[in-house]
Amino acid sequence: MFDMRHGFGRLRSARIGVRAAAAVALAVSVLVSAGCGSGSHAAEQAPVDLTKLDVGSYPTQPKDIKPKDPTAWAKYLEAFRLGNTMPLAQDIDPALTHNVPDVNPFIDAGDFLADQAVGNTAAFGWLNMTEFNANTPGLIAGFQTGARSDADSVISYELKVAVMAFDSDNAAATAAGALARSGFGKNEGAESAHSTLYPSAQITWIPQTQALASWYPTGKLIILALVINHENSLLGQSDQPGLLALSDKAISVTADRMKAFQPTPPEKLPDLPVDPQSMLRMTVHRPSGDQAAFGFDGMLDTHGAILAAEDPSDARARFEKTGVDFVSYGAGQVVRARDSTAAENYIADKATTRFQRRIDPPSGLSVARCVEYHGPSSGEFPFHCYAAYGRYAAEVWSSQKQDVYQRISAQYAMLANSK
Known part of the structure; x- marks a missing residue:
């Protein structure tokens, strides 16, 4: 099945932990379809006996995707399209260099409010959004993302942006007002605020937490800009004008970028x-009930994938260097590089980052590169494995060595079987 949950399958993130997060499960049945993978595969790689790989219960055959709920899956596809169009946080404010977790598509409150369900205050989860579904008739899909100014959230300011697509201009305008009233509007100490640049934006301000939320309808879209200054809140300082200016800039840049989006x-x-791109069929899907990390099954182009990367500058440079055009996500992630050499270079680069130490690859898969994290963050996934097949490069991660071995073995076999 596809497990569509809040957040993203983030890599090496100190913000990832085992969580019983609320999820929207989009079950799909699959049909085996042999010999129809996309792209070519390199024949010169060392031969691997796929029958001897320990893959556990993970599948090894590519399978065509046939959603059991085509309507829901179609909405998620629209959400991915939104993500591929939205601006990077750095396009709004160059100081926002550290992407935050919980980048995700959503089609209802189950996705949008998953953090609130587990008591987390990341992303939009701490907005009072209990009436979200009732306030959003006509909602088709949305995508949320964000970044902050420092790796340490305590001394940072933060911007989160969500774009929601509705079936009509009126539905978007009506929902913006309703969401604003039931968003920050029900928090203690909430006050109304006003933007001279965007007078139609519904804005709520909470001085105590130094947080400001702007809901701006434009055509069939709503742009939600949430800005928070954690450092000022800690120091007891207030800067509503500064947060309002960042909110206005977020709306301006996002609205301009979304002109290219055709609902x-x-x-x-x-x-x-x-x-x-026929990539999901060759990507190992997340196991049912997998609670190991933020994530979803789906695909983004390189722009959308940079939105989700922990270090956007690093991801952009790596994608450009190796010609990556699409990234699919499931039990790990698969990137499609320029060619087989670029795919090998991609994993060589990823497997030699700071605090990673090489460990033996899984039995029978000597072409894999596996590492164990040894660094200061207690929230990092301890085990990662990487492997390339043809122009595809795969990365998987887990808290258990045997599981990461099985994941990379299954993913390699699936890519090999898709030739």
Whole structure:
């Protein structure tokens, strides 16, 4: 099944932990389809006997995706399209260099509010959004992302942006007001605020937490900009004008970027390609009930993937260097590089980052590169494995060595079987 949950399958993130997060499970059935993988595979790689790999219960055969709920999956596809269009936080404020967790598509409150369900205050979870579904008739899909000015959230300021697509201009405008009233509006100490640049934006300000939320309708879209100054809150200082200026800038840049987004008419959503690059069929899906990390099954182009990367500058440089054009996510992630050499270079680069020490690869898969984290963060996944097959490079991560070995073995076998 596809496990569509809040957040993203983030790599080496100190913000990842085992969590019983609320999730929206989008079950899919699959049909085996042999010999129809996309791209070519290198024949010169060392031969691997796939029958001798320990893959546990993970599948090894690529399977075409056939959603059991085509309507829900079509909405998620629209959400991915939103993510591929949204601006990077650095395009709004160059100081926002550290992406935050919980980058994710959503189609209802189950996705949007997953953090609140587990008592987390990251992303939008701590907004009072209990009436989200009732306030959003006509919602098709949304995508949320964000970044902060420092790796240490305590001394940072933070920007979160969400874009929501509705089936009509009126639905978006009505929802913006309703969401604003039930968002920060029900928090103790909440006050109204006003933007001279965007007078139609519904804005709420909470001085105690130095947080400001702006809900701005534009056509069929709502842009939500949430800005928080954690350091000022800690120091007891206040800077509403500064947060309002950042909110206005976020709305301006996002609205301008979203002019390139052409919403899919509701009646045309079922026509969106289920697996447009034929990459999901060759990506090992997350096990049912997997609670190991933020994540979802799906695919983004390189721009969308940079939104989700922990270090956006590093991700951009690596993607450009190796010609990556798409990234698919499941039990790990698979990138499609320029060619087989670029794919090998991609994993060589990823496997030699700071605080990672090489460990033996899994039995039978000597082409894999596996590492164990030895660093200051207690929240890091301890084990990562990488492998390339043809122009595809795969990365998996786990808190257990045997599991990471099984994941990379299964993913390698699936790529090999897709030739």
